[in-house]
Every structure is written in C-alpha cells, then in structure tokens.
Amino acid sequence: MKLKDYKFKGKLFDEWEIGKEYITGARTITESDIVTFAGLSGDWSATHTNDVYGRSTIYGSRIAYGNVTFIVSTGLISQTLMFEGATSAILDFQIAYQEPVRFEDTIYVKFQAIEKRKSKSHPDQGIIKFHALVFNQKEEQVAEEELLMLVANESINI
C-alpha cells in the first residue's frame, strides 16, 4: 500500500441525498480557542479579550467570537469525512448568529443538503447547497448557516 492507494471518504455529487440530515460530533469551546483565534485572525476586540470590558457588555462576560463558531462548525462538518477529497471549493456561505457562545459551551452541528445541480461548464462537478444549524449543550440554536459547495462527481486518486 502506498500514498496513492488511500481512498478518500467524501461523498461525491451523485451520492448526496436532498433532505437527509446528519449530525456531527461536538466540541467544547475553550478559552484557549479564543486566544488562539485572536492571534490568528488579528481580531483582538475587547468583547472577546478584555474580561473587564466583557463584564460591562450586554452579555455580562467575555464571549466566543462568532467566527470561532463558524470555523469550529466547518471543522466538525469536515471531521465527519463526508467531504474528504470530494469537495472542490467553497463558493459562498451565510451565517446568522442567534445566541452568544460562551467559554466551555459544547457545540455541534446538524446539516443537510437542500439543493443540488450539475455544473453546466464542468460536467464532472456539481453545486450543492447545505443548510446547517449549530446548537449548544442546552440545545439552544446558536447559529444558522448556508454553505454553497462545488462537489466533484468523480473521485480523485493521487
């Protein structure tokens, strides 16, 4: 067995069924994630990095970045391996935030394909719209997402 023998596990365009819901594993958002995010993004806003300020806001404490919720949700979706080696690109996304995510909240995602169509210009590719909801451990919905992905219809071997 060699490098090229690995079979990617992602679902190809034809294998996605509209309306079938999947659930990801969950992940606890820690303070370390917040500091790591601040360093990587360069977003050091006081709402997330200044505890004195955080306590004075409408949230009453520092909260997680909305973008941490977004990237952790895409990470959780990616870890299902349902996209591994099958997605060709992300084309568009939208995220609406309903509730703040607090440190030590545990979040997970439910997602489903809601629309799909073959690409006209690239017959080996298709476009799938996914709808995703992010929940915390209290089953409160913290974010709603739509992701538009370009998905291959033929598997790639290295």
Place this chain on the structure above:
Amino acid sequence: MGVLHYDFKGKLYDEWELNSTYISCARTITEDDVSRYCALSGDYNPLYTNKFFAEKSFLGERVLPGGLTFIIANGLSCQSLIFDGSYIGLLDQHMQYTHPGHVGDTVYLALTPTAMRLSKKPGRGIITYRVELYNQDDVQIMDGTWIILMATDKEHME
C-alpha cells in the same frame, strides 16, 4: 489612569457615513497561517493540506481555506480600530468567494456601509456593510455583506 480609562477608538453608529468606503491595512497570508487555521478549526481538507491531491483537484493547486480568508478579513476590520469598543455584536455574515486565495497573497479589506437603522432598543443601531477582500493585484477574492449591531454611545467599562 487605570484599566477603566482607555478611550475606545471605534466609530459609533452616527459616525458611519453611508456609501463611504474604508480600506484596511494589508496582510500577507503565510503557510503558517494555514497550519494554524487547520489546527484551530480542525478542518484539514486535502484541498489545503495535501499538495498532491490539490494538484489533481478542480482548482489545480493548493488553495487557502475559505474560512481563513474570512477570519483574516474580520481581523483586518478590527486592526483598523473602526469597530474598537463600538460594535456590540455580529448578526449575520454572507460571503461569496470570487477568486481562489493562495499562500503568499497579500490581502486588504474594503468596507462600505450600505444601510443603517436604529434598533428598537435604545443605544443600538444596525449597520449593513458591503465587505470586499482584494489581493495584491487588486483582484477581488471575496464579496459579501455583514450586518453588525453598533453602539450609539461610547462604551465604557465602569
């Protein structure tokens, strides 16, 4: 002077001018940013972590994670201090990927308020921004809309 006396530099709701564009400083996206993004999000899609796979994929080369360019766009907006202590929360973010990003790209953000209204709750307004990210060749790589809850009065920590 103590921790409570910092004077936040962000523009308050009334200080934003409709259809006036603000541009941020620029940032070169490095290989290290990609590794740190994968480490934080948990998303190790082979499109950005496996050169051999990426070369056979639709785009023909390794690309930046879409989430990375997104969070760098957020970071650039904060580093310009225009939201420092004046933004209350993110409500909705919509981004379209108009051109792939690569390691070594130097990106900057253009931000234009396109709609503003006061919230029913006092002290808050809602601003819609058109958000565009460009690379060093002034090619647009992302185009989107952010809806942000903005303070009408200076935040203070006391």
